[in-house]
Amino acid sequence: MRRLDVCALAELPDGSALVVRDGLLAIGVYNLGGELYALEDRCSHDDGPLAEGELDAEAGVAVCPRHGARIDIRSGRPLTLPAVLPVETFPVRIEDGRVLVELDA
Numbered sequence: 169m170r171r172l173d174v175c176a177l178a179e180l181p182d183g184s185a186l187v188v189r190d191g192l193l194a195i196g197v198y199n200l201g202g203e204l205y206a207l208e209d210r211c212s213h214d215d216g217p218l219a220e221g222e223l224d225a226e227a228g229v230a231v232c233p234r235h236g237a238r239i240d241i242r243s244g245r246p247l248t249l250p251a252v253l254p255v256e257t258f259p260v261r262i263e264d265g266r267v268l269v270e271l272d273a
């Protein structure tokens with residue numbers, strides 16, 4: 169298990185998002201009401217950068233800036249077309265005040 173150091177927890181306040189990169193992989197990290205979530209920053213429809221779109225923090229939804237698919241940040245599942253496949257999600261931990269994303273390899 170590899171951990172990606174994202175930022176200090178204080179740098180990711182409630183209702184905000186940021187993108188962290190690991191090589192070619194971009195991951196959006198979101199704070200929804202104090203709970204942290206991470207999903208690949210690539211829409212399953214046509215690779216739109218999800219974190220650049222509108223964030224509906226109350227609903228926990230990222231709106232793809234390319235064609236408007238609504239993606240459930242907690243599960244990665246698309247809620248509306250044109251996306252139909254889920255977006256990969258990653259576990260997030262907080263350790264010593266740092267936000268860490270866990271990667272498989």
Ligand code: FES
Nearest residue numbers: 211214216232235
């Ligand atoms: S790339 Fe996201 S809806 Fe098309």
